[in-house]
Amino acid sequence: MTGRKPKKFTAFLWHRRIGLIALVLVVILAMTGILLNHTEAFKLDERYVESSLLLGWYGLEPEGEAISYDVGEHVITVLDKRVFFNSYPVTTTEQPFHGAVKAEQLIVLAFDTELVLLTQDGEFVERMPTGQGFADIRRIGTRYQRPVIETSDPLYYMADEHMLDWDVIINEDIAWAKKTTLSDTKMQVLLESFRGRGLTLERVMLDLHSGRIFGEYGIYIMDAAAVALLWLSSSGLWVWWSRRMTQRKKRHYQKHHRCLLYTSPSPRDS
Numbered sequence: 716m717t718g719r720k721p722k723k724f725t726a727f728l729w730h731r732r733i734g735l736i737a738l739v740l741v742v743i744l745a746m747t748g749i750l751l752n753h754t755e756a757f758k759l760d761e762r763y764v765e766s767s768l769l770l771g772w773y774g775l776e777p778e779g780e781a782i783s784y785d786v787g788e789h790v791i792t793v794l795d796k797r798v799f800f801n802s803y804p805v806t807t808t809e810q811p812f813h814g815a816v817k818a819e820q821l822i823v824l825a826f827d828t829e830l831v832l833l834t835q836d837g838e839f840v841e842r843m844p845t846g847q848g849f850a851d852i853r854r855i856g857t858r859y860q861r862p863v864i865e866t867s868d869p870l871y872y873m874a875d876e877h878m879l880d881w882d883v884i885i886n887e888d889i890a891w892a893k894k895t896t897l898s899d900t901k902m903q904v905l906l907e908s909f910r911g912r913g914l915t916l917e918r919v920m921l922d923l924h925s926g927r928i929f930g931e932y933g934i935y936i937m938d939a940a941a942v943a944l945l946w947l948s949s950s951g952l953w954v955w956w957s958r959r960m961t962q963r964k965k966r967h968y969q970k971h972h973r974c975l976l977y978t979s980p981s982p983r984d985s
Contacts, residue, residue: 740940759917791815800837814892825855856891
């Protein structure tokens with residue numbers, strides 16, 4: 716009993732295998748190409764993606780929750796390291812946010828080791844490091860319309876009217892900043908501001924077509940699909956030509972064999 720002979724990787728077998736591998740990429744190339752050719756008809760440049768998965772893939776979906784504090788008629792929010800005055804971006808931060816208050820002249824935001832100063836209209840003024848003499852800030856409030864901070868010592872410090880010197884005080888008559896929750900409408904406006912103009916379907920289609928949506932090496936994936944198309948074309952031609960030649964040789968052999976049968980002498984003639 717003999718075993719089965721191993722299959723040879725002929726051009727036909729390679730053609731079939733590569734065709735199956737490249738099928739998905741070829742479909743993506745074809746479909747995105749058709750859509751991009753009719754961008755205006757489909758209004759791809761006017762439609763925006765709302766999928767959290769895609770927005771997160773592009774880095775347009777914030778991480779973590781929004782932390783908001785009321786400062787008079789306005790709201791200060793920190794969302795994914797970005798600081799917003801109402802819905803307008805003001806600056807960025809790498810430190811935890813511990814609150815914001817409206818002082819006599821400025822709006823003061825408290826972070827671990829620095830204060831951020833804004834005008835009453837939300838314009839950025841400066842960052843004020845607390846210095847080595849302070850422990851980390853834990854919360855912020857006001858007293859006599861002056862900012863007060865509580866540190867991790869715990870000690871309480873109140874700034875002078877020019878925010879230059881800080882005096883140790885006792886914890887009395889301090890209005891501490893309290894968190895607020897944004898309404899759904901305000902949160903939606905904030906997210907739109909966070910994402911900028913947003914992510915259009917045209918951008919997604921372009922990145923799919925080029926492969927850039929798959930990351931740094933995505934273009935090489937689509938390059939591989941293009942090479943696979945070239946291979947499928949050439950190998951398909953080769954398979955067709957080789958089968959044609961095989962059929963021609965087979966017909967030639969059959970024709971020659973029939974001729975030999977007709978011309979060979981009969982036993983009676985011998």
